[in-house]
Amino acid sequence: MAKSQGDIQSDLKGIKGWALSWEARSKLIAVVLFIFGVVSLRTTSFACLAFFIAVLGALSMGVSVILLLKRYLIILPFLLLMTIPLILGGGFPVEVGRILFAALIFIKAMTCMTVMTILLHTQTVDDFMDSLAHLKVPPIIITILLLSYRYVFLFFDDIQKMQLAARSRFFSGGISVRNIKVYGQLTGVLLIKSLDRAEHVYHAMTARCFTGTLRYREKRNINRYDIAKTFIPFLLILALITIERTYM
Template identity: 30%
Template sequence: MSGVLGRSVETITGALRALFAAEQLATADGFLQRRDPRVSLCAITALALGVVLTRTLGVALCFAALTAGLARLSAVPLRRLLARSAVVPLVSALVVLPQAILLPGDALVRLFGVTVTEAGVAYVLLFTVRVGVGVALLSLLVLTTPFSALVAALRELRVPVPLVWVVAVTYRYLFLFFDELQRLVLARNSRTTGETGLRDGWRDARRIAGTFVLRTLDRGERVGRGMRARGGSRPPSPYGRSRRVGVADYALLALAAVAVVVSGVIRWTP
């Protein structure tokens, strides 16, 4: 699988692994890095909820500006944040793109018998911005807070233990799954000479997908047995410890609460 499909798999896999491996900025001296992990988790979750509630493009753009401001204060390069947050909204835009034609409204463009409406374009833009801001907020939280501190914050916030287990295990063992996929692609490429066509690429992709599923299930069984052998039935006890909540922490929580309230009021105001 050395053609376009193979290169795409390698690129996407590398991007996903990089998304979950980015914790080096968590040690920087930034605004969110100095906050208590519980405060950061609650505030970012509230801002994401505000983005979900909004149905106005202007409000969504305000959330985007707020996210950019938090990234600036937290010493997170905007280019890096955009690079980590661009893939999901672009895919989402492609998924909802037909709504630009299906939704009724005033005609914006007529081309080859197809009418693009203003309401459809507005819906696609709003949906894309909302998804992009939500992903950017999640990326900002991961970039500025070590994952172990997030797990500790979830436990201290009395999040159900099974949910904490799911989050922790999923995060940790995604590395193994991505490594497994990269090894399969590398092994296939090492046995392939020349450039393969699209049909051969899809055939190889089906074979690799089947092998990957079987190896993933086998790895999951071994991981489960290893956890049970090491006392996996006990609740997680992370090493992270909460910091002292200060004035800036309360200010961040107040800002997030106000943003959610304002977003909800604008949404349900006629």
């Protein structure tokens, strides 16, 4: 079965107390500033330092290495599709500049994924949505994000049920004309079920007079510890950018 929201929230058990107590808005601001700083780096060596800082921060907060590796595997195929053509696009012999540029993109993406993992796995989804609301993000965007998040678990649950049904009918997979037709039929059924579910959810929300704006909790006061936690990653990435611009 796909992970439920409760299973996701149980992952917070290993997170350190100081990370859980970090106010959601200040945490989000720190993550955004750090990501912008990482994107602005120009050299592979300093990008590696930023990646090391991000991983060290994640581990110090209690994020497991296994979870980080799982998140890296999610973006790895897309990164390979992006970087391999960059490396081989100039033909052989491969230019060193192309390798360094591809490595820079790869490391930056891994660093950003690490920081996003920190943001999403050191607080609840409700805390994250509340932080967006209190930072004046348009309500319709927050509603779409929340509904999309809820739907992901239903989507994977439907996929697993369809896989189980196919295996119970001795469908072994593989690539053939017959199997491609089966894949097409399964995709069509999944699409129709998704549209039906969206229609039912829409009617249910309309019947309850939903206006597109969710209810949010009162915002928590930001204390000096939250400010310190926000400034530490900001100062670290600012130091990297300054040193890089000065000496490189």
